[in-house]
Amino acid sequence: MSILLPLEVRGAMVRRRGKVLIGPVDLTLAGAGLSIIIGPNGAGKTSLLKMLHGIQRLSRGEIAWPCGLEEARRRQAFVFQTPVMLRRTVLENLIYPLRIAGMTRAEARPPAHDWCARIGLEAAAARPATMLSGGERQKLALARALIAGPDLLFLDEPCASLDGQATREIESILLTAAAKGTRIVMSTHDMGQARRLADEVLFILNGQVHEHVGAEGFFAGPVTAEARAFLKGDIID
Amino acid sequence: MSEIGEGFLHAFRLIIGLDPELVEIALRSLFVTLTALLIASVIALPMAALLAVRRFPFRRVTIATLNALMGLPPVVVGLLVYILLSRGGPLGVLGLLFTPAGMILAQVIIIVPLVASIAHQSLRDLWAEYHDLLISMNTTQGQRIATLLWDGRQALLTASLAGFGRGIGEVGAIMIVGGNIDHVTRVLTTAIALETGKGNLALALGLGFVLIALAISVNLAIHWLSRTERGGRW
Numbered sequence: 477m478s479i480l481l482p483l484e485v486r487g488a489m490v491r492r493r494g495k496v497l498i499g500p501v502d503l504t505l506a507g508a509g510l511s512i513i514i515g516p517n518g519a520g521k522t523s524l525l526k527m528l529h530g531i532q533r534l535s536r537g538e539i540a541w542p543c544g545l546e547e548a549r550r551r552q553a554f555v556f557q558t559p560v561m562l563r564r565t566v567l568e569n570l571i572y573p574l575r576i577a578g579m580t581r582a583e584a585r586p587p588a589h590d591w592c593a594r595i596g597l598e599a600a601a602a603r604p605a606t607m608l609s610g611g612e613r614q615k616l617a618l619a620r621a622l623i624a625g626p627d628l629l630f631l632d633e634p635c636a637s638l639d640g641q642a643t644r645e646i647e648s649i650l651l652t653a654a655a656k657g658t659r660i661v662m663s664t665h666d667m668g669q670a671r672r673l674a675d676e677v678l679f680i681l682n683g684q685v686h687e688h689v690g691a692e693g694f695f696a697g698p699v700t701a702e703a704r705a706f707l708k709g710d711i712i713d
Numbered sequence: 714m715s716e717i718g719e720g721f722l723h724a725f726r727l728i729i730g731l732d733p734e735l736v737e738i739a740l741r742s743l744f745v746t747l748t749a750l751l752i753a754s755v756i757a758l759p760m761a762a763l764l765a766v767r768r769f770p771f772r773r774v775t776i777a778t779l780n781a782l783m784g785l786p787p788v789v790v791g792l793l794v795y796i797l798l799s800r801g802g803p804l805g806v807l808g809l810l811f812t813p814a815g816m817i818l819a820q821v822i823i824i825v826p827l828v829a830s831i832a833h834q835s836l837r838d839l840w841a842e843y844h845d846l847l848i849s850m851n852t853t854q855g856q857r858i859a860t861l862l863w864d865g866r867q868a869l870l871t872a873s874l875a876g877f878g879r880g881i882g883e884v885g886a887i888m889i890v891g892g893n894i895d896h897v898t899r900v901l902t903t904a905i906a907l908e909t910g911k912g913n914l915a916l917a918l919g920l921g922f923v924l925i926a927l928a929i930s931v932n933l934a935i936h937w938l939s940r941t942e943r944g945g946r947w
Contacts, residue, residue: 531848554849560842563864572860576850 478627478659479543480551482506483528487537490527498523498683500537505661509675510654512691513663516712520683521663522557525630528661529554550577553626557633559617561605566597569605569616573624591619595649611642618646622653629653631662635669647673667707671695679703681712720918727919728926735920739927742900745813745887746880747931749820754873757825761832761872762858765840776833782826787819791886794819798890811892816900819886824876831875835868836861874932881928901927 482504489499498520505511505528513521526532528539530549541548553573562569570591574584592601595615600608605616614634621629631650635643650673654660664670670677674691679698686700698704705712727735764776796802798810798818809815839861847857862869884902891898893907901924908917 526845529849531845549851554845556845560846562843562846562860563839573850576852576856 478551478657480541480548480627481659482542483628484540485528485537486540488527488534488539489536490523490532491535496683497532498527499535501527501683501685503678503685503688505659507675508654508657508659510650510660510662510673511676511678512670512674513661513678513680514665514667514670514706515680516706518713519680521680522632523683524678524680524685525554525632525661525663529630548628551626552628552630553621553624555614555617555621555629555631555634557636559613561608561613561616563604563606565602566605566608566616567592567601569620570623573620577624587623591623595619596645611638611645614638614642615645615649618649622649622658626658628659628661631660633663633665636665643669679706681706716914716918719915720922723915723919724922724926728923735923737896738899738901738904738920739923741813741898742881742902742924743927743931745816745900746820746877749817749824749880750873750877752817753821753824753828753876754869756821757829757876758832758862758869758872759858760825761829761869762836762861764829764833765836765861766854766857776830779826779833780830783830785823785826786885787823787883788885788889790819790822791889794822794886794890810890811894811898813891813898816887816891816898819890820880820883823883823886824880827879828872828876831872832865832869835872836865839865839868870935874935877931877935878928881924881931 483506485501485503485505487500487502489501490497491499501524513524515521523532527534529552530539530545531554543551562572564572567585567588570588571581571584574587575581589598589601592598595618597608597612597616600612605613608616618631618634635646638646647669650660650662662673671691674694677687677689677691677694678685679687679694679700679702681702687694687698687703689699694703695707698707702712726732764772764779794815795810797804798807798815799805800810809818840857843857843860843864847860852860882902884906887898887900888903888906891900891903893899893903899907901920905917905920905924908914908920
């Protein structure tokens with residue numbers, strides 16, 4: 477198991493301008509594989525991911541990393557719903573995190589080329605990343621997050637608004653990364669995707685984790701009435 | 714012939730004949746302004762990036778002051794630099810009054826707020842776009858500043874060119890600090906002012922056309938040399 481885990485979250489809450497965005501959240505993240513966060517719009521999926529990753533500062537509570545915060549920050553990565561492309565070439569986008577991690581440009585080029593090929597963007601390596609299509613951007617953002625070999629990867633609806641082919645490619649990269657030991661925590665709106673990928677499910681509603689259970693058990697029979705209604709397709713808030 | 718026509722003719726003759734005095738004045742103009750621009754950019758661009766990424770007390774006041782200083786009257790800057798550099802002034806011992814170095818100092822003071830303000834506006838927008846990504850990548854403040862400066866280089870070039878435009882056309886400050894001394898501190902703008910004062914309007918116009926041509930040429934040259942995108946490739 478990664479030295480980042482088990483991740484203990486105790487009474488964590490994020491409040492902005494008097495409004496609670498997420499929390500209080502108590503959960504333990506351990507084991508391997510993929511945790512999928514599901515819930516209706518505005519439930520707090522993105523806020524939960526950003527809080528765990530440290531982009532959202534805690535207003536209360538604590539997130540305890542077994543290896544310490546600094547080490548934990550170095551060993552995790554985040555993929556945003558709308559991928560942010562650095563105004564550089566595709567290859568330079570892949571080199572960037574390795575340079576941040578302390579590699580020289582010469583050291584960073586081979587793995588960057590390797591990832592370029594893996595995501596099918598070899599021919600576009602010298603093109604500006606901002607000129608890629610939505611699916612290509614998301615693949616590049618995912619490769620950029622994975623290139624430094626993070627122990628823990630957070631993804632915020634990475635396949636929202638992508639076509640089937642791009643979604644399939646993203647899922648394939650994620651499953652390969654998970655098989656190689658990267659712990660993945662990802663939110664999605666797509667129940668089919670959740671069923672395909674999830675090892676465990678976090679169902680959240682109104683900023684709180686209502687269920688945190690194994691995927692099979694969750695999809696076979698959720699414990700809470702809210703989760704049952706959500707799976708049935710009812711509107712809940 | 715009209716004075717404008719005469720001015721064109723005069724400018725044409727001066728340029729075609731590579732008039733030695735014109736060449737000397739034009740080169741001095743370029744030297745003073747490009748040196749001032751280089752120094753100003755080294756100060757202003759990192760300052761703009763720092764203002765974009767770092768939150769500190771009085772940050773807004775600093776930005777507002779910088780914006781206000783864009784309109785700094787060059788004559789007043791010239792006067793202040795003159796006092797600083799004059800024999801009895803705090804920097805009098807350096808002997809920079811009525812030298813190109815003194816003129817450069819005055820231009821740096823005029824250009825820095827302009828370049829910093831324009832650059833800050835561009836970098837602020839870029840920072841808004843990059844903020845979450847660079848935070849999530851666990852970058853240091855130095856790395857964030859370096860990233861903004863590199864990725865925002867096209868916008869920063871525009872900021873620097875605005876500074877060049879302000880410097881090359883500036884007359885008030887360098888007239889006071891430089892003194893418009895022939896073969897020492899005379900530049901195109903002060904030469905134009907002198908010839909106009911003497912009633913030599915055709916020559917003044919000719920110099921004016923040369924100044925405009927020089928400003929446009931330098932802008933085009935810098936754009937061409939530093940263009941980062943060629944046919945969809947970087």
